[in-house]
Amino acid sequence: MDEWHLARRPAGACRVVVTPNVDHVVRLHQEDRAELWEAYRSADLTLADGMPIVAAANLLRRPLPERVPGSDLAPALFAAATADRPLRVFLLGAAPGVADTAAARIAKRFRHASVVGTCCPPLGFQDDPGECEKIERAVAAAQPDVLIVGLGFPKQELWVHRHRERLECAAALCVGATIDFLAGNRARAPRLVGALGLEWAFRMASEPRRLAGRYLNDLASFPGLLLAELRGDLAVAPPRAVWTMPVRPDERPNAPAAAATQPVLEAQVETEAEMPSELGLTDSFPPTNEAEPTTPQR
Template sequence: MTKQVATILDVPFTTRGFRETVDHITERIQGGQKTHVVTANPEIVMVARENRAFRSIVEQAYVVPDGIGIVYAAKWTNQPIYERVTGVELLEALMAKADQHQWGVYLLGAKPDVIHLAKDKLSARYPNARIVGCRDGYFRPEEETQIVQEIAEAKPQLLFVALGAPRQDEWMAKYRDQLNASLMMGVGGSFDVISGKVKRAPEIWQKLHLEWFYRLASEPSRWKRQLAIPRFVLTVLKEKWSSRS
């Protein structure tokens, strides 16, 4: 039997493929198990490596491999991760489950126009899913108590939070015991994609595993963030070579 966790630079990833991940998370929701999903790419792994408090959050979460760099790192270190589980696709698949089971969904984060567009698109695509709340990410610290209370009273099965990483996961971990959500998941820029404000890379780029390069070409201002990718590769290889010696 394949082990269910693979460790990449001290971050524990689930080894389940996409469909298996969706089914397993659905089982957890139906079984009353609370789940904090972290969609981790090389950038998140490097943040966890350098930020002890964030690493502690990640170590307790359900971490999925969102990024081809994670799949390659697993291959180089002989670990059984064979498939990406991207945040935006996992969000859509869980919305399909919400549609099927009439789950409550709360959407938090992104810009005001983006979150409302995303809500409208998701409501149209998944009419039986109950969107029980929606709030943009431009709130002041003193408004957090009210937002947490609103989510807690709504008791959503799915809470999707787009506040950027690592802030979104730190926020969910801070209020985890109060939020009353079966599943909490940081979704980064997924609402931008769902709303149509940002285009995903064409399918050919996705198949060639060059989605990161397409995003960099589309948004050159991302170059500093993308430096995490070569740093991640070098760190994985360095650890591999040092473990051999």
């Protein structure tokens, strides 16, 4: 992330960060949307948002250090800013007024991170070229280092995927409800609950009508996907990639560097990757300096 910050806007497109969780994995397989698969495949940094993802990685012998939710990543970036290296942030998404509230709270809490723009796009904006162009112009005028995109899955991933070449920022983070968390509109689970992998239960208890059906579907579907991968008979038609399973180059002495694991806010960075696996969890990723375009929801 530091390299992206220093480079400002990489040649061709901004960098893209996605934070898939179990629901994303399940829906990717159930909905079978090629563009959404490609959005994940072309992301520059893929972080595991949820302990079930980390546990599945361990079962598949491609261990991940820990989960890194977008709601932890964003404030960690803000806290890492310094007087010598301040951080300019643009907030895209959430309900009207929420991003402005989040901006005020960020200003009070983080001395060297400043929100230089906010936008709450109207419903259906993603299908309106004029509205999309307005957002692109607003981001270009603000010149942020980081674009925080809180439009929800899969709208945010798809929108960023389609527009990344015209987004004038160093990195776009597709991080779901993070803007609501930053504004204080939604409560995060206690740290112990998150560490135990039970944040999903906390969220479902907080919003049962919205989340109960989703989580029941995930609970019924994800074990089957994992079992199919373990057996090696999971068939995936579209390009496969949901999250990365980093492999240190020194663990594959006779192969090209696959995905050098480097600590970036205790996450993983893909460099040049050819990481075989089914379940849509890993695949061949382009070098980070040749990333393909990417995308969000409210």
